[in-house]
Amino acid sequence: MGRQRPSGIFRPPLIADLDPSKLIITLTDSPKPLPNPENLVFGTTMSDHMxxxxxxxxxxWSAPEIKPYGPLSLDPASTCFQYAANIFEGMKAHLRPDGTPILFRPEMNVARLGRSADRLALPPFNPNALLELIRKLVALDKTWIPTAAGCSLYIRPTLIGTRPGVGASDRALLYVILSPSGPYFRKGPTSISLLAATQNVRAWPGGTAGNYAPGFLPQLEAAKLGYDQVLWLLKETGEDAKKKGGWRVTEAGAMNIFVVLSREDGDLDIVTPSLDGTILPGVTRDSVLHLCKAHTDKSKKLSLPGIPPPKSSTRTKSHSPSLTCSTGLLNTDYSKRSR
Known part of the structure; x- marks a missing residue:
């Protein structure tokens, strides 16, 4: 007797977990030529496999498969298309001097993807298993990791709901694609200009993201005015408006933001918005905070969770100004827009 498939909308339990030992690998028989690093545009060039x-x-979960990169076949009524039941992550791979791939704190990315899946009632997965599979995919396509300065192999894990109908999806597709990428900002590693946005809101307390597409128009408008990115602000309301007034700084269009304040004595304060649900808990943000806090305590080694400790336990003497690093609300009056 065949098994009855459940009907209705429900939060799917974890049955067969994602299992790297069941991985099936099908190699492409038509490898693509490697791109010129100078011509790389973010998110447009893909490696040979997915x-x-x-x-x-x-x-x-089905047996995971690494196969040649190509189109997906999905029901047009899938929740990912109709109701935005989809999530994604982004991380980078580089090459060590010995030619082996290295990822920067990827455990944080797969854990964040798991939290996103829980929030959208998408099927759960083992984050450690996903990370192992990602490492295998990157190792297979490591020739696609560019070595030019500012370049990397961008890793995009994506989980989408594939069940037709309104409601939580009890069917899903997980896929990971790799894209060799140049610097995000084509002008290179230099300062960027931000346009403070007060007419639109990117994220709000209790929201669930979905903020890329709504941000495209404000980004285009900012670019027309000569700005690189939008600095998203949130209008203070209720008691916060009475106490602080003005606007709350959240983050920029493609990154978290830090503000460096110089004291009269020459020391520095580094401040960033707190994780109140309106900003991305960025891996770079977390890394900067850990390094800043370690810098303020000269008795501790400079280290990051998930990163091997340095071989030498001796810290070099620093002559830089003292740092105070903190998180909290950044409030300001942006009645005038300026570069």
Whole structure:
């Protein structure tokens, strides 16, 4: 007797978990030529292979497969298309001097993807298993990791709901694609200009993101005025408006933001918005905070969770100004827009 498939909308339980030991690898028979690093545009060039796995409410996760990069076949009524039941992550791979790939604190990315899946009622997965599969995919396509300055192999894990109908999806597709990328800002590692946005809101307390597409128009408008990015602000309301007034600084269009304040004695304060649900808990943000706090305590080694400690336990003497690093609300009056 065949198994009855459940009906209705429900939060799918974890049945068969994502299992790297079941990985199926199908190599491409038509490898693509490697791109010129000088011509790389973010998110437009893909490597030879991709990772895919699907979730079914009866069988759980399928055997993961690394196969040639190509189109996906999906029902047009899938929740990912109709109701934005999809999530993604982004991380980078570089090459060590010995030619082996290295990822920067990827455990944080897969854990964040898991939290996103929980929030959108998408099927759960083992983050450690996903990371192991990502490492295998990157190792297979490591020739696609550019070595030019400012370049990297961008890793995009994506989880989408594939069940037709309104409601939480008990079917899903997980896939990972790799894209060799140049510097995000084509003008290179230099300062960027920000336009403070007061007419639109990117994220709000209790929201669930979905903020890329709504941000495209404000970004285009900022570019027309000569700005690189939008600095998203949130209008203070209620008691906060009475106490502080003005606007709350959240983050920029493609990054968290830090403000460096110089004291009269020459010391520095480094401040960034707190994780109140309106900004991304960025891996770079977390890394900067850890390094700043370690810098203020000369008795401790400079280290990051998930990063091997330095071989030498001796710290060099620093002649830089003292640092105070903190998180909190950044409030300001942006009645006038300036560069």
């Amino acid at each position: 990772l895919v796995a699907s979730f079914d409410p009866v069988d759980g």
